[in-house]
Amino acid sequence: MTRKVADCRKYPSVSNCTLTISGEEDEVVRAAAEHAVSVHEHTDSPELREQVRASLEDEKVAV
Numbered sequence: 001m002t003r004k005v006a007d008c009r010k011y012p013s014v015s016n017c018t019l020t021i022s023g024e025e026d027e028v029v030r031a032a033a034e035h036a037v038s039v040h041e042h043t044d045s046p047e048l049r050e051q052v053r054a055s056l057e058d059e060k061v062a063v
Helices: 025-038 046-055
Strands: 004-007 020-023
Touching (some): 020 025, 025 046
């Protein structure tokens, strides 16, 4: 299974967040949604989780 990555550096934020989360897709969606709520003051919702899921990228494996 390909690991997924959510990277805050790709999105502008007041805090200039640099957090990167990687893992299995459902783990990353859950962790990134929790992070978005606790750090970026978003509201947890199905829409937020779908936006997170849509923004995920495959993890690039170092060779």
